[in-house]
Amino acid sequence: MKLTGNTILITGGTSGIGLGLALRLHEAGNKVIVAGRRKELLDEITAEHPGIDAFVLDVSDPASIARAADRVASSYPELNVLVNNAGIMLRENLLDPASLPVAEDHVTVNLLGTIRMTYAFLPLLTGKDGAAVMNVTSALAFVPLPITPTYNATKAALHSFSESLRVQLAQADAGVQVIEVAPPGVRTTMLDQEDNEDSMPLDDFLTETLDLLRERPDAKELVVERARFVRDAEANGSYDTVLAQLSGIGA
Ligand SMILES: NC(=O)c1ccc[n+]([C@@H]2O[C@H](COP(=O)([O-])OP(=O)(O)OC[C@H]3O[C@@H](n4cnc5c(N)ncnc54)[C@H](OP(=O)(O)O)[C@@H]3O)[C@@H](O)[C@H]2O)c1
Known part of the structure; x- marks a missing residue:
């Protein structure tokens, strides 16, 4: 993905990583449209930020997604990049039935939301110069944080979905790059991590992630150094150690 001259829609662009990416990409010379519920x-x-556009979008609502796709098709026909960033992350106690709706919400927003966005927007992206879909998953797609079981599961599913999406688009010669961003803990309001010293400062995360993309515009995954020990755990044989480490968080 080139870093300038795109027209980019970012879901979950009202705060945290989505807003951070929006501001950086706007400054870098892209047309940026942010979407969220607030x-x-x-x-x-x-x-x-004059130049940034915005509209309300609830990715848990298929009608809202359909309206967004219509709006983009008519107002931003040059759209060539979709960033699926919207997500929620909440604790669950699997022994407490009250956690079930929390689990279901994760599937609806994080997983179904991204899948529905992909189906709705791919027809607008195919054939565009420099087209890309960027899916924000998590390092926790690769080793779970046990206090957020369904969150991890949705991110693991999104990793898998992104892999298949990349292959299908390549086989169809659709000319759409698929980039997965798998962040470590980052200081956003997600899971009240804003002031958590163990999480990565948002600005540092954005700088390193965009540097990785600048170095490798054809990247399949953008994984900052701080997330590598989780991303690579299974491959390098440290999965049990990393899972034990994550099992101590918030328990
Ligand atoms: N922070 C971390 O440690 C971390 C680590 C790994 C991965 N991530 C991923 O990074 C992404 C962004 O998270 P963040 O850390 O930046 O947290 P955040 O500040 O809470 O941002 C979440 C964004 O998602 C949007 N959102 C939530 N539900 C939505 C819905 N139904 N429809 C549309 N937008 C919705 C929110 O906007 P509205 O409330 O306005 O709708 C908000 O802009 C998420 O996918 C998260 O899983 C974060």
Whole structure:
């Protein structure tokens, strides 16, 4: 993916990693459109950053996704990059039935939301110069954090989905690159990590991630150094050690 001259839609662009990417990519010379549910934040972002556009989108609602696709097709026909970043991450206690709706919400937002966005937007991306889908998964796709079981499961599923998507698009000669971003813990409001010293500062994460993309524009995965011990655990034989480490967090 080139780092300038794109028209990029970012889901979950109202805060954290999505907003951070939006600001960096806007500064780098891309047309950026952010989408999320919190209208007041979208209004603030467009007021503070002229040139960034925004609209309300709830990825858990198929009708909202269909409206977004129609809107993009008519207002931004040049769209060539979709960043599937919207997500939620909440603790679950698998012995407490009250956690079931939490689990179901993760599947609806993180997994089904991304799948529905992909189906809705691929027809708009295929054939565009420099087209790309960027899926924000997590290092936890590769070794789970046991306090957030369904979250990890949705991210592992998104990793798998991204792999198949990449192959199908290549086989169809669709000209759409698939890039998976698998962040480590990053200081956002997700899971109240904003001030967590064990999580990576957001600015550092954004800089390293975009540097990786600059170095390897054809990258399949963008994994910052801090996430590598989790990403590579299974391959290098340290899976049980890393799982034991993650099992101690928040237990
Ligand atoms: N922070 C981390 O440690 C970390 C690590 C690995 C992966 N990630 C991934 O990075 C992505 C961004 O998370 P973040 O850390 O930046 O947290 P965040 O600040 O809470 O951002 C989450 C974003 O998702 C949006 N969102 C949630 N539900 C949505 C829905 N139904 N429809 C549309 N948008 C929705 C939120 O916007 P609205 O509330 O306005 O809808 C918000 O903009 C997530 O996919 C997360 O899993 C984060």
